[in-house]
Amino acid sequence: MNRVLPAAGVAFEAEADVLIVGAGAAGLVAALAASEAGAEVVVVERDAVPSGSTALSAGLIPAAGTRFQREAGIADSPELFAADIMAKAEGEPDAAVVARLTERIGPVLEWLADSHGLPFDVVTNFSYPGHSARRMHGLPKRTGSELIDRLREAVEARDIPILTEFRATTLFADAAGHLAGIAGTRPGGGEERIGCKALILACNGYGGHRGLVARHIPQLAEALWFGHSGNEGDAVLWGEALGAELVHMSGHQGHGSVAQPHGILISWATVMEGGFQVNTAGQRFSDESHGYSEQAATVLAQPEGKAWTIFDERIAGIARQFEDFRQAEAQGAIVRAQDMAGLAAALGIPETSLAATAAEVAALKRGEGIDRFGRDFRNAPALEAPFCAVRVTGALFHTQGGLRIDTQARVLRPDGAALPNLFACGGAAVGVSGSRASGYLSGNGLLTAVCLGEIAGREAARPVRLDAQYIAS
Known part of the structure; x- marks a missing residue:
């Protein structure tokens, strides 16, 4: 059940400055960024243990101009990386978003390494198709499960609560689209409601929803689904109900x-x-x-x-x-x-x-x-x-279409206006691969998960930071 209901008169049992739906790489990175920016953060996750599509991947994140590349003697730049993305997707992605991601992902990986102990290095002994330089960064085991485990440990080290086995079902919004909170179910029955000042959808794509796949990617309607079973299109369905724009849904x-x-x-x-x-x-x-x-x-x-x-x-x-x-x-x-x-x-x-x-x-x-x-x-x-x-x-593996966002990871309506306090990252947000499978450049999925996660977390916490500065003054 994916509903958007009026927020008027709804009482919440708990509150958070920033509430994040989904504890894959996108959600966990968003949690770290928002917490470091001064927000009180809560993450809800439908599974018993955070995993998501990240855990099924090789855990490799492309980034350009990093110190890890320099240590390996690799010359690269964000501009070259952006050009590779746009060339592979034949110019379809939002160029401003691509530029923002390729500029930001390097500092994000270095932040995760320096502040949270993730030991990244570069794959140096083979090249991935479409990349002009060797820029795939990974952890020692080269698995997504290792990446998700290290991110979860970092979140737990900051005492950020992750409410597992919480199945988000309902968003509460006012007439202007301002999100007041969510409702969900946990084992044992009953509904729990959590209020928030900002909501980040880091939940999933829609590859596990056969009906949506048949509608948007009919050629793979019967293909082996190798993504996470929880990718049932929650963000897409909520977004449609909120009047958000969906982009490149066949990607x-x-x-x-x-x-x-x-x-x-x-x-x-x-x-x-x-x-x-x-x-x-x-x-x-x-x-x-x-x-x-x-x-x-x-x-x-x-x-x-x-x-x-x-x-x-x-x-x-x-x-x-x-x-x-x-x-x-x-x-x-x-x-x-x-x-x-x-x-x-x-x-x-x-x-x-x-x-x-x-x-x-x-x-x-x-x-x-x-x-x-x-x-x-x-x-x-x-x-x-x-x-x-x-x-x-x-x-x-995973879908690349999703909610249209801007360079601050804010969810946009068809007229380009941002919903007041809704952000998207990971599979919930449109990727940078365009509308076709051929537009996917190796690592695009984790690029947008990790980088948009950091951007969304920091931006969602901005009102909290501004409030704190106002009170202090």
Whole structure:
């Protein structure tokens, strides 16, 4: 049940300066920022333990011009990062928001490292598609679960309450759209109401709501949903009821590399370092390097909706820095053979076809000919025995459309006016990927979650800070 009801006459059992719905990366970062700005903060979370889509990701956040890059000898800038985002999404995102995010994300990561002990470093041994520099920042295990755990620990260290197993159902607003608070349910029944001076929606996208997916992304209506089960579109439904503008609702992040049937994300390093994908006939079917997001639908269009990613032990060594890949190996998802004939036999695909495909790729890497799909293999090392493969399918990871926001993370109406005290970040807010899967630049999801979370938290706390300054004067 997602309702917006009149605030007049509603009594609240508890109050907060800043109330945050959702304890994923966006909500937890927002909580830290708002608390440090002097606000009393409460976070509500539907799950027993904070996780969200963040926990299912690789936990990598793109940022440009950071000290972590400088320490690794990487030259980069926010302007170059912004240009990469706009190029991938063909100019669709709000340029002002993109500029704000790319300028701010570096300082945000350094703040999280210095003030809250998150030990970020940069992935330096392979590049992600569409990025002009190596700018993916992660924690040592390279998992989203590690990121969410460290953020939760930081929030708990500041004694910010996280009310878990709280299912927000209702927003209370006046005629001008000013939010007075929320209502929700917890185990044991009964309704609890919490009032607030500012509300941040950091709850979710809508990828887990099959009806909304069928309406906005029909080509993935039957795709494997690889996001969090709580992504049921609460923010979208509340936003519609409040008269907010919804933008780029067909935008999404897919992934063409989820191990099947194991359900484990396989790093795209398996492709970007010189691997390739074949279908059940042993034939390539696309330019795999264009991006893992758009590759989801491409893989799903193959027979049985599956493909094999072919790589070698050198590439496996690079992918092994990710815990997900190590788990895939431990569960037997990675197949190995000393030659292509043995690999084809293990995969159950035609030996002559796979051998011909491998020979074609090897020739392209030597600069012989032009790939019919447009991929440039020339700088990729040749694959060497032992050869590796993993069976994958395409999946929907999270949606990129959502509530339109400005550079302060305020939720906007169609006329551009901001709702008085409503902010959005993470999956609740429109991302910077435009209206198509191909617009998704690697890391866009956590970029907007973490950076918009910090902006939303700080901006939502601004009236509290101004009040405190007024009283002190």
